[in-house]
Amino acid sequence: MAIIVQLDVMMAKRKIGLMELAEKISITPANLSILKNNKAKAIRLSTLDEICKALDCQPGDILEYKEDEDGEEN
């Protein structure tokens, strides 16, 4: 797997914490944390939508395709 979810950067830029963002996009902090730390295997476009709206950014600011280095499974 070489798709990386990079929420940290935009969150820092917007100065918003996980709790606050979670509330804004109506998702539990637990699930947002999973998303934030690349533990999610899929994402609903509606969720991506909420995130982009809340952080005022594009999917490309959050999702990155990185050439497979070794040592990844999935």
Place this chain on the structure above:
Amino acid sequence: MAIIVQLDVMMAKRKIGLMELAEKISITPANLSILKNNKAKAIRLSTLDEICKALDCQPGDILEYKEDEDGEEN
């Protein structure tokens, strides 16, 4: 919903048709068509990965957040 899947552009750029891409990423043409025409409600990161790999592009080339115009449901 304001997340748009824009596969057409990159496919044209790479001169690859739906059938060929579908085979490359190991998904049925039917399902790829659904994805291509914004009928999908979610996407597996593994699928996004395959697409980026096959089209040699970034998620941001394929996914776009567009401010809600009216007349969309979901």
Place this chain on the structure above:
DNA sequence: TAATTATTTATTGTTTTTCGATAATTTCTT
């Protein structure tokens, strides 16, 4: 125009995964 190919749409069933709810744990921060 007819035949062929590519694409879209629809249906059904299986499997995967999100997501809420919750609790416990760990990591900041003050």
Place this chain on the structure above:
DNA sequence: AAGAAATTATCGAAAAACAATAAATAATTA
């Protein structure tokens, strides 16, 4: 140390991917 924030884990329900398939529509080509 105490409180807040973040992570991790578990369970169950609902949603959705995806395969397989078939049928319909659009596009291409002979």
